Amino acid sequence: MCLIIDNISFSYSHDRQILNNISFSIERGKTLGIIGVSGTGKSTLLKIIAGFLDKKENQNLIGRVIFDNNPIRTLKTCGKFSFMFQESTLMPNLNVWENVFLPFKILSIPSNENINKIIGLVGLDKFKKSFPSKLSGGMKTRVALARSFITNPELLLLDEPFSSLDIGWKKRLYDELETLQKLNNTTIIIVSHDIEEVLKIADKIILIGLEGTIIYEQRILNSIVVDQEVQFIKDILINDYNLNIQTN
Amino acid sequence: MKNIIFYFLLIISLLLIWHFATFDNTHLKLLISNPFDSFKYFLNECDNILIATAYTGLESVLGFLIAVITSFVLVIICLYNYKLFELILPLMIVSQVIPIITLAPLFIILLDIGLKSKVAMAALMCFFPIFVNMASGVNSVEKNYLNLFSIYNSSKTKKIFHLLFPLATPYIFSGLKISSTLAVIGAIVAEFNGAELGLGKNLFLSAKRLEAELMINSIFFSCILGASFYLMIYSFERRIGKWYIKDQKHN
Numbered sequence: 001m002c003l004i005i006d007n008i009s010f011s012y013s014h015d016r017q018i019l020n021n022i023s024f025s026i027e028r029g030k031t032l033g034i035i036g037v038s039g040t041g042k043s044t045l046l047k048i049i050a051g052f053l054d055k056k057e058n059q060n061l062i063g064r065v066i067f068d069n070n071p072i073r074t075l076k077t078c079g080k081f082s083f084m085f086q087e088s089t090l091m092p093n094l095n096v097w098e099n100v101f102l103p104f105k106i107l108s109i110p111s112n113e114n115i116n117k118i119i120g121l122v123g124l125d126k127f128k129k130s131f132p133s134k135l136s137g138g139m140k141t142r143v144a145l146a147r148s149f150i151t152n153p154e155l156l157l158l159d160e161p162f163s164s165l166d167i168g169w170k171k172r173l174y175d176e177l178e179t180l181q182k183l184n185n186t187t188i189i190i191v192s193h194d195i196e197e198v199l200k201i202a203d204k205i206i207l208i209g210l211e212g213t214i215i216y217e218q219r220i221l222n223s224i225v226v227d228q229e230v231q232f233i234k235d236i237l238i239n240d241y242n243l244n245i246q247t248n
Numbered sequence: 249m250k251n252i253i254f255y256f257l258l259i260i261s262l263l264l265i266w267h268f269a270t271f272d273n274t275h276l277k278l279l280i281s282n283p284f285d286s287f288k289y290f291l292n293e294c295d296n297i298l299i300a301t302a303y304t305g306l307e308s309v310l311g312f313l314i315a316v317i318t319s320f321v322l323v324i325i326c327l328y329n330y331k332l333f334e335l336i337l338p339l340m341i342v343s344q345v346i347p348i349i350t351l352a353p354l355f356i357i358l359l360d361i362g363l364k365s366k367v368a369m370a371a372l373m374c375f376f377p378i379f380v381n382m383a384s385g386v387n388s389v390e391k392n393y394l395n396l397f398s399i400y401n402s403s404k405t406k407k408i409f410h411l412l413f414p415l416a417t418p419y420i421f422s423g424l425k426i427s428s429t430l431a432v433i434g435a436i437v438a439e440f441n442g443a444e445l446g447l448g449k450n451l452f453l454s455a456k457r458l459e460a461e462l463m464i465n466s467i468f469f470s471c472i473l474g475a476s477f478y479l480m481i482y483s484f485e486r487r488i489g490k491w492y493i494k495d496q497k498h499n
Contacts, residue, residue: 076401
């Protein structure tokens, strides 16, 4: 196993338990999809894996995260870890090119032609010198994706990466994700509330319930299974959580 | 363009009111002079007035720079040791209870009547707004940006200089703009208490000798000094802060 999440439990002090004994694993070069309704702790889990919520006051965090038998910190040191935030989190004082270059700047790596190439891939050639305030939501998402791909990470975490993209761009970026994965044997974890989207690209899915536990876990083997899975998961969400979800 | 015409007409109107108010009123003319006499005085005493302005300007600029450098260094030290912020900020706020201008005679005793005491006064007047705005700016950076830098295991130094200070730019310039005029005020107030040269000294003497023309000219050039200083900071901000200034305009 490549990435192992071992008994993660998390809560803020004097608040409800957000995550309860979460354990799962994913092999190297595979994609894991984490799905669930709002408030189930999906983004929190991703932040714990990324090390953003390590041991702070007013927080209770237990459990561990291991990648290739090492802590995530090891990957960060050599620039082989990447994360895409739900809110894109582009630096407002940097233009598109500078935002994509940012990881190299922090890691003290000189720029290379890959930056222009990846900006072209996300269709923002003409906006290289534009600041984030001049970009639409979808464009900002594409810049954030470009920034997360640029270092050819071994572990890539994506928090709602495609929510503000149109269908055309989603398809293109699914393909880019696949190319990246094949090229670098990248392990990807994607968090989304869009069940169909996750099932299209994931090799394995976990569904987190409102109690912060894994209520369903499944490997995705082929596209036929995907349709069955979509219906099954929607049934869980409708029946167990009284959610109004449209079924096809 | 409309704004420029409006301000121009406003200035002309005020000058006309001033002129006609003092035209037939000798008593009032003695106290506040009139536009033509004040201008004639400037032409006769041009050198003295401009030298006094330059001297006060030098005190203001030096005081301002000392305040900026001290604030900058202190904020960096606090960012490396965050608990210092929690210690220093309350002290800063409490220190504002002391009317700073009352310290001017103390500075003269400690640093003599020359440039140093005026520079110290100007620096003290500027320091609080610059420091507080700088501290607010760096502390207001959203957590996600700190997390962004931690993805690549960024050092604290890189976080401070490539993240915190750049994103705090709007706050920093707010503090600088406020302090630009405070620096001039601090220098002038310090000169009231004793100076070899300067606009503050001229204002003090003009009040003692009832030299209204000198007073008007000193007030006018104090305004010019403060406005010039502010405009310099403003122009610099427009070059550095393109990424947020246009947004402010639209909002």
